Amino acid sequence: MTQPWEPDAPGLYRLVYDSVMRIPFGQEGNDEIRAILDVARRRIAALGITGVLYCDGAYFVQLLEGSEDAVEAVFASILADPRHEDIRLVERGPVERRSFAKWHMASVSEEQLAAMRLRRPDYPNLRP
Numbered sequence: 001m002t003q004p005w006e007p008d009a010p011g012l013y014r015l016v017y018d019s020v021m022r023i024p025f026g027q028e029g030n031d032e033i034r035a036i037l038d039v040a041r042r043r044i045a046a047l048g049i050t051g052v053l054y055c056d057g058a059y060f061v062q063l064l065e066g067s068e069d070a071v072e073a074v075f076a077s078i079l080a081d082p083r084h085e086d087i088r089l090v091e092r093g094p095v096e097r098r099s100f101a102k103w104h105m106a107s108v109s110e111e112q113l114a115a116m117r118l119r120r121p122d123y124p125n126l127r128p
Contacts, residue, residue: 012098013068015075016091018061019084036083037105044074045104052100060084065098 049066
C-alpha cells in the first residue's frame with residue numbers, strides 16, 4: 001500500500017494560495033500561528049496531505065499536496081476561516097510528484113519561500 005507521504009503516490013493534487021493574515025501582531029499572534037500549525041499538522045497528517053506554510057505577520061502562503069478530495073476539503077475550511085482575507089489561488093491541479101513529501105506541514109522562512117519562487121517560475125506573483 002502506498003503511504004501518504006510517498007513522493008509519487010498516484011492521484012496527487014496540489015493547491016497553492018496566498019492570503020492576507022487577519023491575526024494580531026505580537027505575542028498573541030505568534031501564539032495563534034503556533035496553534036494553527038499544531039492543528040494543521042494533526043489534521044492534514046490524518047488526511048495524507050503534505051506541504052508548507054509561510055507567514056510573515058501580514059500574509060500566509062501555503063502549498064498543500066495530497067488527494068484532490070482531501071486538499072479541497074482543507075482549502076474549503078481555509079476559505080471559511082476568518083483569519084484569512086483576500087485569498088488568492090495561485091495553483092490548483094494534478095501533479096506527478098510531491099514537492100514536500102517529508103513534511104506534513106512545514107513552516108518555511110522567507111529565504112525558503114524565495115527559493116520556491118526560483119524553482120517555480122509560475123509563482124512570481126506570490127505575496128508577499
